[in-house]
Amino acid sequence: MLQNxxxxxxxxxxxxxxxxxxxxxxxxxxxxxxxxxxxxIIKKGEPLFQEGEHINGIFCIKDGLCKVSKMSDNGRDQIxxxxxxxxxxxxxxxxxxxxxxxxxxAVNDMEVCFIPKExxxxxxxxxxxxSMDMLKKMASSLKNADNVIVDMAxxxxxxxxxxxxxxLDEKFExxxxxxxxxSLTREDIANIIGTATESAIRLLSDxxxxxxxxxxxxxxxxxxxxxLQQISQGF
Amino acid sequence: MLQNxxxxxxxxxxxxxxxxxxxxxxxxxxxxxxxxxxxxIIKKGEPLFQEGEHINGIFCIKDGLCKVSKMSDNGRDQIxxxxxxxxxxxxxxxxxxxxxxxxxxAVNDMEVCFIPKExxxxxxxxxxxxSMDMLKKMASSLKNADNVIVDMAxxxxxxxxxxxxxxLDEKFExxxxxxxxxSLTREDIANIIGTATESAIRLLSDxxxxxxxxxxxxxxxxxxxxxLQQISQGF
DNA sequence: TATTAAATATGATATTTATCAGTTTTTTCT
DNA sequence: AGAAAAAACTGATAAATATCATATTTAATA
Numbered sequence: 087m088l089q090n091x092x093x094x095x096x097x098x099x100x101x102x103x104x105x106x107x108x109x110x111x112x113x114x115x116x117x118x119x120x121x122x123x124x125x126x127i128i129k130k131g132e133p134l135f136q137e138g139e140h141i142n143g144i145f146c147i148k149d150g151l152c153k154v155s156k157m158s159d160n161g162r163d164q165i166x167x168x169x170x171x172x173x174x175x176x177x178x179x180x181x182x183x184x185x186x187x188x189x190x191x192a193v194n195d196m197e198v199c200f201i202p203k204e205x206x207x208x209x210x211x212x213x214x215x216x217s218m219d220m221l222k223k224m225a226s227s228l229k230n231a232d233n234v235i236v237d238m239a240x241x242x243x244x245x246x247x248x249x250x251x252x253x254l255d256e257k258f259e260x261x262x263x264x265x266x267x268x269s270l271t272r273e274d275i276a277n278i279i280g281t282a283t284e285s286a287i288r289l290l291s292d293x294x295x296x297x298x299x300x301x302x303x304x305x306x307x308x309x310x311x312x313x314l315q316q317i318s319q320g321f
Numbered sequence: 322m323l324q325n326x327x328x329x330x331x332x333x334x335x336x337x338x339x340x341x342x343x344x345x346x347x348x349x350x351x352x353x354x355x356x357x358x359x360x361x362i363i364k365k366g367e368p369l370f371q372e373g374e375h376i377n378g379i380f381c382i383k384d385g386l387c388k389v390s391k392m393s394d395n396g397r398d399q400i401x402x403x404x405x406x407x408x409x410x411x412x413x414x415x416x417x418x419x420x421x422x423x424x425x426x427a428v429n430d431m432e433v434c435f436i437p438k439e440x441x442x443x444x445x446x447x448x449x450x451x452s453m454d455m456l457k458k459m460a461s462s463l464k465n466a467d468n469v470i471v472d473m474a475x476x477x478x479x480x481x482x483x484x485x486x487x488x489l490d491e492k493f494e495x496x497x498x499x500x501x502x503x504s505l506t507r508e509d510i511a512n513i514i515g516t517a518t519e520s521a522i523r524l525l526s527d528x529x530x531x532x533x534x535x536x537x538x539x540x541x542x543x544x545x546x547x548x549l550q551q552i553s554q555g556f
Numbered sequence: 557t558a559t560t561a562a563a564t565a566t567g568a569t570a571t572t573t574a575t576c577a578g579t580t581t582t583t584t585c586t
Numbered sequence: 587a588g589a590a591a592a593a594a595c596t597g598a599t600a601a602a603t604a605t606c607a608t609a610t611t612t613a614a615t616a
Contacts, residue, residue: 218416242573
């Protein structure tokens, strides 16, 4: 192989772009961005960026998954987002010209493209389709954040675990065996729902006993979504 | 008095505009918007809009305060924002072209201006300063939402009450006597921190005993911010 | 102002969740 | 493969929080 086909692939031809705001860029803008982007491989467990870091651009996820978290005052990591192929991350710090308030760590091996800040800012200012698209994405994220806040504030840990299982089962392509397609530790799950690891483990066992899920090592099989939805709503 | 001076006042001269994204509009845009805006008085306790309602525009708060909340599955109202003079609300539903996911109720008598959707969309598309400003506002709201999620997920009710008292004391102009300048019921406070009303009342009494605050009827006097900050951080 | 309703307050108790301690299982690395 | 480390699990207990019941105070209003 004479060249790294990943590193030199073109944004104009990248299928991933269809899933995010970059789809609103013109051909010319894409060619320009393609010329200054860089590609990166992030190994499982490695950070894409850290809390407090100057990101200075956005990442477009070409492949893989990452967990985005924030450290709380009491020293526990709260996972706020799970990001996957097609998603963009870093646009907020870019727009506000601030260091990142979040940390992103690869859940499995990732391939990402990095686009420098200036290029994105330029297009946000000149291409109103692009900026409107970004606005829509943010408005939608804010709506979602409202829902998360309400759930965190009002639901029990059991309800939140049910929510999380439904969410993971829906959002991530399942494995061949039919289990949830994102391999998280029990600690990760606890850090998504905001509880102690032991509590998450106990409730998972509980759900297994009730045949709502099945557990085979790290694999989680969601068996009864309707019942999980009932639990989520407090029944 | 020959005309309602409130109803016919001009956006170009409105001081409130300085505090929000409308400051990025040009003179011409402001004159146009001024011509199609409408003014409204909302009495204490009345809704500005309801969950599920088509807002079809944005509200610019000229005076007064309102609480913005969302009903949770278990039937309790979670207050997500407190909005005051100079703030804008409704832009998210407008951008996403969706019904509101939130309810807004006046905490005291309010005076608001309503600007129809089409006018704002037009300016977002044509004035990149305006859209960048809106993007910045949303990016900042998202950052704030992250913090709220982490706090809700990880902090105890006591910590969240301390946070809320500090926040209310800082954000709202104090009364003449020096108490917190927004008059909320104990239930409202409970609905901000996400707990039962009784728990909020008990913790407030507790804080009073420890001389961190003083309570005189509905008035709350914050006495010891440093200690409240300690509590907020888990000490 | 008398009456009623709403808000605040407090006690008793049940439930939920965290913490600590320890065991077993799985994964990683040499 | 075998040792070491990490993750998963379980039990006992403490702490936090919700719920229910009821009393008291404050606000609303006829």
